[in-house]
Amino acid sequence: MNTTIGNLVVIALLCGLASCVSNKKIVYLQDQEKGNGHKRFEPVSYPATSPDYILETNDIVSVKINHLQLTQDYQQVSEDFDTQMRMGIQHPMLIGFTIDDNGMVDLPTIGKVELAGLTIFQAQEAISDKAKQYFTNYAVKVFLLNSYVSVIGEVQRPGRFPFYVNELNIMEALSMAGDLSEYADRQHVRIIRDRGEKNEVIVVDLNDRELLTNPAYHLQPNDIIVVNPLSSKKFIRRDPQNIFNAISTLVSVATLFVLITR
Secondary structure, X not given: OHHHHHHHHHXXXXXXXXXXXXXXXXXXXXXXXXXXXHHHHOOOOOOOOOOOOOOOOOOEEEEEEEOOOOHHHHOOOOOOHHHHHHHHHHOHHHOOEEOOOOXXXXXXXXXXXXOOOOOHHHHHHHHHHHHOOOOOOOEEEEEEOOOEEEEEEXXXXXXXXXXXXXXXXXXXXXXXXXXXXXXXXXXOEEEEEEOOOOEEEEEEOOOEHHHHHOHHHEOOOOEEEEEOEOOOHHHHOOOOHHHHHHHHHHHHHHHHHHHHOO
């Protein structure tokens, strides 16, 4: 009987260890080089690798030209531009201009401007060059309205999140989703990127500090981040309490069996 109880204890310990996740699989941006000692606490710089997004067909852009006569023409829905932006999050086509199949947008007063193939800042310059034929003392502001990042899989709050900044990195995107769960596979996070006629899949390791030098660290509009669970999660079924409940039941049954057979 002692042997039976001993075996149950061993099983319980093994199950408990199986439900644990090593810190090496959880900690972000680790220094993978060994033997650095105190140097790992020194500031480290990494080259910035942030490719600019290139506008393409069917992108929706907001164009605002500040001029006494033109302001109302470009704020199409409301006098309050902040109200427009809140509407644009859900319905960007209501307040923006869609780049047509020829790469053009048709703007009030100044007419058509080719934007496909340009960055946002180049688009501002192109519109400004066209506007100066009609106006003086004006300012042009352009930004992308259909700018989202989707995060799915082993995160706290999966979803599709709008962003209106020029640069968004993968850590910021994951923070929008409430961070990864304890059982997320941080070493094989996939980024699905639309490349027009094909989709590109990029795999990044969030545990490795060298991620900061990877161009994929900075996201592109409409990227999709896919986070798979660790293989150990198949065993623990999302809640470690299930394991301990099973172990407790197993030990209780064994104890009852021992008492009955004495």
